[in-house]
Amino acid sequence: MDSVSSKSIMNGTNFSLSEEHRRLQSRARAFVDEVLVSAELECEEGGGLSAGRISELTRSVVDWEFNAVNHSPEDGGQGYDNFEQMLLNEQLGRATGALWNVVMQPASSMRFATPEQKREYLAPTCRGERREAYVITEPGAGSDVRAVQTRADRIDGGFKINGEKWFTDGGGADYLLVHAHVDGDPDRPTVFFVDKDVPGVRVEKTPSFTHNYVWGHPQFVLEDVEVGEDKILGDVGEGFELTKDWFVEARLAIGARCVGAATRATEIANEFAAGRVQFGQPVRDFQAIEFMLADMAVEIMASKSMLYRVCWETANESDPKLAHARASAVKLQCSEMASRVCDKAVQIMGGRGYQRENPVERLWRDVRVDRIWEGTSxxxxxxxxxxxxxxxxxVYTGW
Ligand SMILES: Cc1cc2nc3c(=O)[nH]c(=O)nc-3n(C[C@H](O)[C@H](O)[C@H](O)COP(=O)(O)OP(=O)(O)OC[C@H]3O[C@@H](n4cnc5c(N)ncnc54)[C@H](O)[C@@H]3O)c2cc1C
Incomplete structure (x- = not known):
């Protein structure tokens, strides 16, 4: 995909999408409808998907060439810019059960991996043969990342890692990117590649959450896990910078998915309101319902305008500090908007909106976590x- 074409969206007076972007948008929509939506109920009713079904979906992702859109072709990705990634993520957000998670977007910080690490981890992750989980959170370190207690003590030839990681995306992963403090020093946060099957790594518990996502969120214990120097991502002490870099991408992706989720919920509620008759008229003809639909449409429009603008900027301008500042605003606005909009969609559908077989109910439940992870509101x-x-x-208003 030619990233230069992104410029058409904000080029002077032209705010419309280029032909190329429209094609990407409709192909992404077709992928979601044909591949992901078909697995939604199975995921909901089974509390996740089987390994076999996940492999099947992963193959489809690769066949549709939506794997690793956030990495360069040299590293095995599709080389989408931030704007193009957003167009895909917006459509992926329509799917319930976090089926978007099957569409691998390996942590962007892995572009700083060594050639050997790229061969061992990044390239197979881009191909859908491996999967990572970026594990920072701990029992005592949530919002306060500096409070991380996981430590990597120097030993001959490498490090010994000890700690506990909670709320992970590790159910589908075969290796972890572990954020730890070298020799227990919070000024030396460092990220390590740790294979899940090395001695000393164990799953303590896989708690249930509000949603039924495609895979679970196990709690890991790392006990005297030995890794070589070659398992450091970047350098000792760079962990926080790497994580910050990843946060920008992850927060924009959440913003995009929230817009997609809110849009689908609104489409379903709108259609329902036109067909559902009570007191002799479609419920949409009651102003109470019509006003909810109006508010939902305007909320989506406002959030989407902001999302598109910031993603265009991060694709075409390169001030990482501004990107970080604005990605937070996008994440905050879009995640809170999606909760409000999905809640109204449930309300418009009455009892039917509260049934788990209804995508609106699942979207309402699914978007709740978007106000919590990758930094709470x-x-x-x-x-x-x-x-x-x-x-x-x-930074926020002067443009
Ligand atoms: C399903 C799920 C999956 C997750 N996946 C991952 C993952 O893959 N990797 C990973 O590392 N983490 C993951 N997380 C963890 C997530 O990022 C944390 O839950 C989040 O950062 C909040 O931390 P906490 O839950 O410990 O809440 P706490 O930090 O304990 O916060 C509790 C409350 O206090 C508020 N608060 C905290 N500090 C302040 C402050 N300074 N000012 C005002 N209010 C404050 C918070 O906003 C919150 O309302 C996941 C979480 C969930 C629920």
């Missing part, structure tokens, strides 16, 4: 408040 507000203080309001 409160943490995003802290970041935004800090940016206003440091750089001025213009």
């Amino acid at each position: 409160e943490v995003q507000r802290m970041i935004i408040g800090g940016q206003i203080k440091k750089r001025g309001l213009d």
Whole structure:
């Protein structure tokens, strides 16, 4: 995909998508409808999908060439820019059960891997043969990443890692990117590649959550796990910078998926409201319902405008500090919007909106976590408040 074409969206007076972007958008939509939506109920009713079914879906992702869109072709990816990634992620957000997670987007920080690490981890992850989980959170370290207790103590030829990682995306992974403090020093946060099957790594528990996602979120214990120097991603002490880099991409992806989720919920509620008759008229003709639909449409429009603008900027301009500042705003706005919109969609559908077989109910449940992970809404507000203080309001309003 030619990333230069992204410029057409904000080029002077032309805010429309290029032909190329429209093609990508409709191909992504077709993929979601044909491949992911067909697995939704199975995922919901089974509390996730079997390994066999996940492999099948993974093959489809590769066949449709939607694997690793966020990595360069040299590293085995599709080389989409941030705007193109957003167009795909928006459509993926329509699927329930986090089926979007099957569409592998290996952590962007892996582009800093050594050639050997790329061969061992990144390339097979791009091909759908391996999968990573980026594990930072711990019992005592959630929003406060510096409070991480997992330590990597130097030993002859490498490190010994000890710690506990909670709320992971590790159910579908075969290796972990472990955020640990070298010699217990919070000023030396470092990311390590750790294979799940090495001695000392064990799953303590896989708790149930509100959603039924494609795979679970196990809690890992790492006990005297020995890794070589060659398992460090980047350098000792770079863990926080690598994680920050990953946060920008992950937060924009959440924003995009939330817009996709809210749009699908609104489409379904809108269609229902036109066909459902009570008191002798379609319920959409009651102003109470019509006003909800109006608010939902406007909320999506506002969030989508912001999302497209920021993703266009991060695709075409390269100020990482601004990208970080604005990705927080996108994540905050889109995740809170999606909760409000999906809640109204449930309300419009009445009892039917509360049934798990209804995608609207699942979307409502699924988007709840988007206000919690990758930095809670409160943490995003802290970041935004800090940016206003440091750089001025213009970061958000001066354009
Ligand atoms: C399903 C799921 C999957 C996840 N996947 C991953 C993963 O793959 N990898 C990973 O590393 N983590 C993952 N997480 C963890 C997630 O990022 C954390 O849950 C999140 O960062 C919040 O941390 P916490 O849950 O410990 O809440 P806490 O940090 O304990 O926060 C509790 C409350 O206090 C508020 N709060 C905290 N600090 C402040 C402050 N300074 N000012 C105002 N309010 C504050 C929070 O906003 C929240 O409301 C996942 C979580 C879930 C639920």
